[in-house]
Amino acid sequence: MEVVILSGKEEAGAVAADAIEALFRAKPEAVLGLATGSSPLPIYNELARRHDELGLSFTQAQGFALDEYVGLPVGHPESYREVLRREFTERVDIDPSRVHAPNGAAADLVAACAEYEEAIKLAGGVDLQILGIGTDGHIGFNEPVSSLASRTRIKTLTEQTRADNARFFNSLDEVPHHVVTQGLGTIMEAKHILLIANGGQKAAAVKALIEGPVAAFCPASVLQLHPHVTVLIDEESAVQLELADYYRHTWANKPHWQGL
Incomplete structure (x- = not known):
């Protein structure tokens, strides 16, 4: 696991975009795993800028969303398919039909x-x-205590997650209780995993992810077992890390040829 402590979310977005641009310059048909929420927005902003100004193309790409709410009508502005359309798909030249998301409106969710x-x-x-x-x-x-080997399935959100996501809705009552999500086992099959986090409210989770034990109570800790994980965080989210100075040292002295 490579831990990179940066000045803020804009720098993290640029560093992440460097890795994504390098991937698509080398492999135009690459498959990109897409996350929603606030953290990835600087990445999508930077990729859109590079598309507009530098000709970075996604015409041969495919994308797969991590998750989707259950029960929101098709086209709901907070469905993750719509969020990805606004924040990424319609800002670059990727074919919308090649951007996939779990079907949270399916009659048979297990089959979906x-x-x-x-x-x-x-x-x-x-x-x-x-x-x-x-x-x-x-x-x-x-959510916590998810199976570390889990596959795409239906999950019930914790009240903490619903409260965290209520800012995207008019009220907490509008936040669905259920979702369809890629499992931890599914996520772990990606060739390169790039996690971005910022803000002091994420510090405890970042600590558990990087320096805690591998345990289902912190699902992200399973990433310690992956051979190619990059964690991009800001100073506020790094405040609980015991080896923060070491992570800064390794990034400052990283060979230019190595890349992410």
């Missing part, structure tokens, strides 16, 4: 989960997965 797993497999797997992290350590919507 199995179909989503198969679609990722048929695409050749995810080359680079963007992640955020919840205040309780969830990635995707894998």
Whole structure:
């Protein structure tokens, strides 16, 4: 796991975009795993800028969303398919039909989960997965005590997660209780995982992710077992890290040829 402590979310977005740009320059048909929420927005902003100003193209790309709410009508502005459309898809040249999301409105949700797993497999797997992290350590919507081997499935949100996400809705009552999410086992099959976090409210989760034990109570801690994980955080979210100075030293002295 590579831990990079940066000045803020804009710098983190630029560093993440460097890795994504390098991937698509080398492999235009790459598969990108897409996260929603506030944390990835600087990444999407920077990718859109590079598309407009530098010609970064996604015409051959595919994208797979991490998760989706259950029960929101098609086209609801806070459905994650719509969020990704606004924040990423319509700002670059990716074919909308090649951006996939779990079907939270399916009549048979269990079958829809199995179909989503198969679609990722048929695409050749995810080359680079963007992640955020919840205040309780969830990635995707894998809440605490999720199976570390879990696959795409239906999950019930904790009240903490619903409260955290209420800012996107008119009230807490509007936040769904259920979601469809890629499982931890699904996420772990991505070739490169890039997690971004910022703000003091994420400090405890970041500490557990990086320096805590691998445990289902902090689902993100499973990333310690992945061979290629990059964690981009700001100073506020790094305040509880015991080895923060070491992470700063390794980043400052990283060989230029190494990349992320």
